[in-house]
Amino acid sequence: PSEPTSCSENHHQPLFVDRESLQRQIDELSQFSDAPSPAVTRVLYSENDISARRYIKDLMRHSGLSVREDAVGNIFGRWEGSEPELAGVATGSHIDAIPYSGKYDGVVGVLGALEAINMLRRWGFQPKRSLEVIMFTSEEPTRFGISCLGSRLMAGSEALAEALKVTFDSQNMSFFDAAKFAGYANDGQDISTVFLKKGSYFAFLELHIEQGPILEEEGVPIAIVTAIAAPASMKVEFKGNGGHAGAVLMPARNDAGLAAAELALAVEKHVLESGSLDTVGTVGIIELHPGAVNSIPSKSHVEIDARDIDEKRRNIVVNKIRQSAMDIATKRGVVLSEFNVVNQDPPAQSDESIIKAMANASEQLNLNYKRMISRAYHDSLFMARISPMGMIFIPCYKGYSHTPEEYAAIDDIANGVKVLALTLSKLSLS
Amino acid sequence: PSEPTSCSENHHQPLFVDRESLQRQIDELSQFSDAPSPAVTRVLYSENDISARRYIKDLMRHSGLSVREDAVGNIFGRWEGSEPELAGVATGSHIDAIPYSGKYDGVVGVLGALEAINMLRRWGFQPKRSLEVIMFTSEEPTRFGISCLGSRLMAGSEALAEALKVTFDSQNMSFFDAAKFAGYANDGQDISTVFLKKGSYFAFLELHIEQGPILEEEGVPIAIVTAIAAPASMKVEFKGNGGHAGAVLMPARNDAGLAAAELALAVEKHVLESGSLDTVGTVGIIELHPGAVNSIPSKSHVEIDARDIDEKRRNIVVNKIRQSAMDIATKRGVVLSEFNVVNQDPPAQSDESIIKAMANASEQLNLNYKRMISRAYHDSLFMARISPMGMIFIPCYKGYSHTPEEYAAIDDIANGVKVLALTLSKLSLS
Ligand SMILES: [Mn+2]
Ligand SMILES: [Mn+2]
Ligand SMILES: [Mn+2]
Numbered sequence: 001p002s003e004p005t006s007c008s009e010n011h012h013q014p015l016f017v018d019r020e021s022l023q024r025q026i027d028e029l030s031q032f033s034d035a036p037s038p039a040v041t042r043v044l045y046s047e048n049d050i051s052a053r054r055y056i057k058d059l060m061r062h063s064g065l066s067v068r069e070d071a072v073g074n075i076f077g078r079w080e081g082s083e084p085e086l087a088g089v090a091t092g093s094h095i096d097a098i099p100y101s102g103k104y105d106g107v108v109g110v111l112g113a114l115e116a117i118n119m120l121r122r123w124g125f126q127p128k129r130s131l132e133v134i135m136f137t138s139e140e141p142t143r144f145g146i147s148c149l150g151s152r153l154m155a156g157s158e159a160l161a162e163a164l165k166v167t168f169d170s171q172n173m174s175f176f177d178a179a180k181f182a183g184y185a186n187d188g189q190d191i192s193t194v195f196l197k198k199g200s201y202f203a204f205l206e207l208h209i210e211q212g213p214i215l216e217e218e219g220v221p222i223a224i225v226t227a228i229a230a231p232a233s234m235k236v237e238f239k240g241n242g243g244h245a246g247a248v249l250m251p252a253r254n255d256a257g258l259a260a261a262e263l264a265l266a267v268e269k270h271v272l273e274s275g276s277l278d279t280v281g282t283v284g285i286i287e288l289h290p291g292a293v294n295s296i297p298s299k300s301h302v303e304i305d306a307r308d309i310d311e312k313r314r315n316i317v318v319n320k321i322r323q324s325a326m327d328i329a330t331k332r333g334v335v336l337s338e339f340n341v342v343n344q345d346p347p348a349q350s351d352e353s354i355i356k357a358m359a360n361a362s363e364q365l366n367l368n369y370k371r372m373i374s375r376a377y378h379d380s381l382f383m384a385r386i387s388p389m390g391m392i393f394i395p396c397y398k399g400y401s402h403t404p405e406e407y408a409a410i411d412d413i414a415n416g417v418k419v420l421a422l423t424l425s426k427l428s429l430s
Numbered sequence: 431p432s433e434p435t436s437c438s439e440n441h442h443q444p445l446f447v448d449r450e451s452l453q454r455q456i457d458e459l460s461q462f463s464d465a466p467s468p469a470v471t472r473v474l475y476s477e478n479d480i481s482a483r484r485y486i487k488d489l490m491r492h493s494g495l496s497v498r499e500d501a502v503g504n505i506f507g508r509w510e511g512s513e514p515e516l517a518g519v520a521t522g523s524h525i526d527a528i529p530y531s532g533k534y535d536g537v538v539g540v541l542g543a544l545e546a547i548n549m550l551r552r553w554g555f556q557p558k559r560s561l562e563v564i565m566f567t568s569e570e571p572t573r574f575g576i577s578c579l580g581s582r583l584m585a586g587s588e589a590l591a592e593a594l595k596v597t598f599d600s601q602n603m604s605f606f607d608a609a610k611f612a613g614y615a616n617d618g619q620d621i622s623t624v625f626l627k628k629g630s631y632f633a634f635l636e637l638h639i640e641q642g643p644i645l646e647e648e649g650v651p652i653a654i655v656t657a658i659a660a661p662a663s664m665k666v667e668f669k670g671n672g673g674h675a676g677a678v679l680m681p682a683r684n685d686a687g688l689a690a691a692e693l694a695l696a697v698e699k700h701v702l703e704s705g706s707l708d709t710v711g712t713v714g715i716i717e718l719h720p721g722a723v724n725s726i727p728s729k730s731h732v733e734i735d736a737r738d739i740d741e742k743r744r745n746i747v748v749n750k751i752r753q754s755a756m757d758i759a760t761k762r763g764v765v766l767s768e769f770n771v772v773n774q775d776p777p778a779q780s781d782e783s784i785i786k787a788m789a790n791a792s793e794q795l796n797l798n799y800k801r802m803i804s805r806a807y808h809d810s811l812f813m814a815r816i817s818p819m820g821m822i823f824i825p826c827y828k829g830y831s832h833t834p835e836e837y838a839a840i841d842d843i844a845n846g847v848k849v850l851a852l853t854l855s856k857l858s859l860s
């Protein structure tokens with residue numbers, strides 16, 4: 001009910017985003033990277049990840065937030081409201097970056113949230129419900145193959161807490177050794193302290209680049225996300241006999257690499273068969289063993305991602321991919337030694353009252369917006385399990401993401417930050 | 431003309447192979463490996479390669495050979511003949527091993543050659559033409575992408591000598607820095623000292639496992655190689671826009687990984703279209719960039735090997751592969767940023783008089799033999815450019831090679847060593 005413009009002393013002053021400072025922070029954060037600029041590689045609990053975390057915590061304190069970290073390194077910056085016993089309003093995203101990606105994915109939702117807090121402070125706003133900025137641990141699955149690790153745990157995944165006890169990275173370092181290296185998991189392998197109860201937050205918001213081309217193409221500055229598509233990911237391994245590339249004649253071969261190639265094309269085929277534009281499928285990883293030009297691959301490893309806004313339709317694709325993997329193995333005389341559906345999460349719906357608050361904020365700011373479905377995975381998917389959830393998308397260049405070409409204009413980011421700040425203030429007072 | 435049995439003092443004593451010692455040496459050498467046993471990984475100028483070289487030089491000295499190394503680390507062990515001004519008779523092979531391969535490829539032709547020398551000594555043989563055992567540097571292309579590096583140079587490849595000046599491994603170490611690390615290339619980048627004149631040898635022989643299943647299947651202990659098939663290798667790169675696996679809809683994609691998958695299957699198709707069993711083609715390497723499960727590949731790297739005993743037919747396959755790469759790029763909207771035919775060597779014929787000498791030796795030893803074409807690449811292919819050449823194959827388990835399952839029975843190896851020793855003695859006296 002109370003509009004933030006009701007803060008009488010400020011209602012003449014428009015919401016002002018410090019674009020220069022925000023852009024500088026985005027650029028500075030991108031320097032914590034294992035890949036040379038403009039590419040960003042920032043992997044969970046690496047030296048650069050640890051440095052970037054320190055950078056974020058410093059900014060949080062600079063914004064007057066009190067900082068807390070949980071046992072896996074989710075970072076919370078809290079601005080205590082006038083009624084601190086009420087469930088707070090939270091916003092945030094991630095700062096980890098897959099190999100050779102860009103500097104905006106996730107980052108806009110963390111640094112943008114801090115700038116939203118700064119704006120509200122400049123504006124003289126006093127929250128009723130406490131406001132929190134959250135930096136989630138490992139939204140990306142890079143190191144341990146688990147996406148949204150921090151938010152999944154926060155949402156109370158007992159299965160993940162158990163699985164982490166036997167989770168290792170490709171260098172055979174255990175999850176907990178890696179966490180300890182970064183200064184977390186101090187109480188050993190019991191990380192149930194990370195779980196949050198349902199109702200811990202009154203609302204959770206995430207600001208993010210669209211990672212698709214629609215807003216840019218249509219010239220619309222803001223999207224209000226109504227649902228997050230349901231992702232599934234699979235790990236597949238084929239095994240053959242290998243052999244010398246010159247000596248083994250074609251009929252005698254069972255080439256695990258060609259099985260992988262055929263499966264990759266089958267993924268594309270099954271996705272296109274769904275008949276819906278909303279079905280997508282990707283083979284992002286193909287690894288051949290031993291990986292020599294004169295050696296027939298004796299082993300191949302394939303990782304597949306399939307998504308849809310319709311869970312049933314997506315599961316049909318997953319089942320077709322499984323069937324293809326079996327058929328290819330039979331046809332080529334290779335062994336399908338692994339077909340593992342690593343995750344198969346249900347989709348999430350945004351909360352209607354949060355959608356309304358975001359829509360009101362956009363209208364008040366005179367920003368055109370459209371409703372949109374998110375086909376990308378976000379921490380919001382898991383936060384929706386314990387809190388009403390909403391997401392704000394802003395345009396990005398050609399829809400590029402997960403590449404160094406990823407780019408969002410500072411004016412577009414500023415629009416998102418304004419909508420976020422205004423929505424936070426509304427929700428904080430309600 | 432003079433049969434070795436004319437050495438009167440020995441002609442009652444049959445040629446005796448010290449199987450136990452030879453097998454022990456094969457096992458010991460396999461321990462110089464970057465991969466755990468039974469796999470062998472021994473990469474040019476690595477610590478383990480350097481140790482293995484020391485092991486070979488010690489064995490050479492133990493066999494009474496005088497040891498010489500050239501500027502790239504080809505190792506020569508010489509038994510001076512009674513007429514040292516005559517061109518000598520040489521035999522040898524390689525001991526480098528591609529990642530996760532076995533312990534017999536190449537090794538049998540080096541340790542077997544040394545055992546042949548030991549046999550001839552035990553037998554009381556005195557060479558007329560000097561005998562030499564050669565260990566060739568980097569038959570495998572593992573580190574610098576160049577196969578038969580040592581023998582190609584020995585055969586006088588000016589092009590390779592030039593190319594090496596700008597050749598780097600995947601860690602960006604230059605060829606010459608790597609060579610210096612191993613104690614070679616002491617005179618800088620001028621390695622023309624490695625070149626040998628045509629006529630430097632009266633004959634060159636190589637003993638090798640078949641790397642195919644035919645001898646084992648047919649129960650024939652010896653193959654005499656009449657020709658070595660002509661190999662071609664290609665490096666291909668596709669580039670697309672990449673993007674987020676969830677956000678970019680299928681019609682908007684130009685997936686460099688799917689282009690690679692499609693090309694791999696096209697290689698198989700074009701090879702099978704040749705209609706000849708002798709045409710083989712392999713995609714041993716597919717690398718996707720950035721290589722994350724939730725990222726559309728923006729770049730793919732493919733390495734292809736195509737071989738045939740018929741050079742023209744092989745070149746038709748190479749051309750079809752090139753055409754497919756272009757068509758796939760067009761169809762998928764990706765850029766074919768590289769299509770590089772790295773080498774396209776002509777085949778080599780064995781020398782008729784050496785074939786006869788090997789055949790005579792087999793008959794004398796009462797060993798059944800067959801004539802065979804080598805579809806695998808060997809240093810003999812290049813030695814044939816400067817010397818009459820011949821090769822001896824022995825059976826190996828199921829034809830496996832370039833895998834840890836690679837195996838040759840010591841009795842089969844001993845047969846090959848006997849044929850080699852007897853042929854060396856014949857050629858030395860002629
Ligand atoms: Mn991402
Ligand atoms: Mn993200
Ligand atoms: Mn080999």
Ligand SMILES: [Mn+2]
Pocket residue numbers: 524535536569638807808
């Ligand atoms: Mn070999």
